[in-house]
Amino acid sequence: MANVQEHIARLFPEATFEEGEVLLVNIPDAKWHTLAKTLKEDSELDFDYLVALVGMDWTETLGVMYYFSSTRLGHSISVKVATDNRENPMLHSISDLWNVANLYEREVYDYYGIIFINHPDMRRLFLRNDWVGYPLRKDYDASPETNPVRLDHEAVDDTTFTYVEQPDGKVVKEERTIFAPEDFVVNIGPQHPATHGVLRFRTSVDGETIKKIDLYLGYIHRGIEKLCEGLGYMQTLHFTDRLDYLSAQQNRHCLCLCIEKAMGIEVPRRAQVIRVMMDELMRISSHLLFMGTFCMDLGATTMLFYTLRERERILDIFEKTCGARMTFNYNCIGGIMEDIDKDFVADVKKLLEIMPKAIKEYDTIFTGNVIARNRMEGVGVISKEDVISYATTGPVGRASGWACDVRKTHPYGIYSELDFDEITLPEGDSMARYLVRVEEIKQSCRILEQLVDNIPEGDICAKVPKIIKLPEGHWFQQVEASRGAFGVYIESHGDQKPWRVKFNSPCMNLAGIVPHAAKGGKIADLITIGGTFDYVVPDIDR
């Protein structure tokens, strides 16, 4: 890390550094784009993966925290850029360097009103076009009179704005077209059975070929990050179960890990083992639901009944221990809420007996089916460079050959002691994305096999104070959720409530790559592509 710091200090004398979890670089906005270019292109730095982009309001200044990582060298860095202009805040965009920044910066604009210079599409992302104010600013007026529930439909834009910097440093607002008047635009969603929730694509087509997709988000934006700022740390936990409800255990695990890291709590071994087992059970159940709904999208409705049959078994296991079929509220700060049920071990063993047979059955019904293969093979191919640039982690990234499993790259809990393979396939098409998930079910079973007889005795929860206060500072933690790397960023100013909580959801990146993956394909393949990405819309919108 010292090398990186020296290297940057030599090139950018105005940068200041702070030691921490990862090296933090402070840089004035004027030099930011040059630094970003260096971070990405310098072979000694090679930060090709933008992990997170967190908008911030520090009351005097507005700004952004960036987290970068290098897929080749494995090191990480964070950068802080701020502006003290609250009336008309502007920062330079990095969406030309990392594609994923496109949506991330729009989100920050939506939340804080920070305009990104040279960003190609500065529209609001989640909120209506006619929304008043920027909700995540600390001085936002939240009264319902400012923004009542409107029943009229918002106007649809065919144009957008970009802020271009002139050579003399002046920033000019320019209009850009999204769809030209002669484009034939088909509206898909928000109420459409194949979008898996309330996602909206405005798709311009030429015959059956997709020319361009304009993504509309926010139909289930619940403002969870703002809600967290008003609650104590214990109270923020339940939101994670409702983000991506098919990775409820992993998401909650992540937030607990982040808070435990900040407080320096050591989690008892028994709790760590049970947490990992729950994570893997959740992953199996999520991938089973993926197989069911995806095959149903392609017309193979029968598969849904087969996969949900096994999923119900897993839900039974959860229900006996956690008391719920979904939204379990099981992990807590310092460990887990309740000990496992007395039948837990026997039930998991039974499940492990059934799963290999069940997977064989799925393969006979669907995977080898000639129609299924024709619809999946070679459809929606994404290259490895693109998945890294769009930061699409999880099974989608691994199906394009990117080894991005957080359980392997940054092991947490007891994952470093476990024996399992990271599945990567080189093809990058829909078939590969499907197969990766089938293989991951097998790997999760392997992890469970190693643990089911080795749950150690002991406490299930560490001693945690009744009122939780985090010291001043900021922390970032990632786990491997069912759909990719789920990250939590917490900034604390030493109070009982967090100053800022950011959930870095994998599904947002998955939705962000859809326009790229579907472009040039047939409109019927959009269903296949969207299905294999398997995004959960409440996780996109938060």
Place this chain on the structure above:
Amino acid sequence: MPYAEFKDNEYIESLVNELRANGTNVVVGSLDKLINWGRSNSIWPLTFATSCCGIEFISLGAARFDMARFGWEVARASPRQADFMMVAGTIVHRMAPVVRRLYDQLAEPKYVIACGGCAISGGPFKNSYHVVKGVGEVIPVDVYVPGCPPRPEAMIYGIMQLSRKIKVERFFGGVNRQEKRSDFINAHPIEEALVKEGVEQEEGMAK
């Protein structure tokens, strides 16, 4: 809610028997009965889900809970073909006009079930800047099913309550409702400025 009340499934029927104690018209009453019998046994849901509750709705359709036993399995993707709308999940500001439009597109007779804490009152997100505090602010609701998310059994109970409500409707001579649907629509108008704009658009298209 006391446990005993969960078992009290017949209160709607007993209420109707009380109403009809003085007798109903032989022709109209029998016709009502026949129509309601048909309607209440084949209510088709609209595939409409925004979050977690939608996954439980999928489970409801699968083998273990099997809503086909009751004639509800024909989930329609188009509101034009559906009888009722199960609002499964949080409704936010951006979604509210869409929900209203979907409701308007449902063919008569239409019913709404608010499913889960979010659809009833905003649930855990009640204090958010972007969440509608219950779908009842946007469209009239017939049955509320609490839970976060409700178990599939609770959903079955909710839809069964709906079919009980349908059974006691009067096809001829008014509907047994406390609040008429038109009253609700009048109390929650779509803002005029945009209605006008919509009219202009339609005129433009006509030209």
